[in-house]
Amino acid sequence: MAEKTLLLEVITPDRKVLSEEVDIVVCPGVEGQFGVLVNHIPFLSALDIGEMYYRKGSQVEYIFVGGGFAEVTGDKVTILADSAERGREIDVERAKRAKERAERRLAMGRAANIDWARAEAALRRAMARLKVASR
Numbered sequence: 001m002a003e004k005t006l007l008l009e010v011i012t013p014d015r016k017v018l019s020e021e022v023d024i025v026v027c028p029g030v031e032g033q034f035g036v037l038v039n040h041i042p043f044l045s046a047l048d049i050g051e052m053y054y055r056k057g058s059q060v061e062y063i064f065v066g067g068g069f070a071e072v073t074g075d076k077v078t079i080l081a082d083s084a085e086r087g088r089e090i091d092v093e094r095a096k097r098a099k100e101r102a103e104r105r106l107a108m109g110r111a112a113n114i115d116w117a118r119a120e121a122a123l124r125r126a127m128a129r130l131k132v133a134s135r
């Protein structure tokens with residue numbers, strides 16, 4: 001009999017990014033990275049900006065997540081992400097431009113009239129995208 005797998009769905013406000021049967025999912029929870037195997041107890045977690053990955057047999061795929069929520073039931077993980085892209089979907093030049101923009105803003109210093117938290121989040125998204133794209 002085939003091993004039981006977990007259905008992973010990654011959804012953003014714009015689109016369904018992915019729907020796959022997988023063996024394990026690892027996500028960037030706000031309280032740290034967590035992994036999910038089939039038959040995990042149900043739970044909900046907020047997600048940080050970062051990378052998630054899944055493994056299916058010997059295949060591993062990394063996905064950028066711009067924060068959101070994960071809902072885990074016994075045989076399904078649903079990722080509701082603010083934004084998410086598979087590695088091959090990431091526009092590296094765009095992420096580099098976003099990184100430079102955010103760095104320029106942050107270099108102006110806290111006293112400058114900038115939305116610090118917004119610039120910091122933009123920088124973290126850009127860096128996470130570049131990391132996923134380079135995997």
Ligand code: ATP
Nearest residue numbers: 066083084085089090091092094095098122125129
């Ligand atoms: P930018 O300033 O370049 O728009 P951002 O981090 O502000 O970057 P998000 O708000 O996270 O962008 O995403 C807005 C939309 O653009 C989403 O649909 C997201 O998937 C897409 N997107 C953003 N950056 C990239 C990228 N480098 N490659 C592919 N898609 C991207």
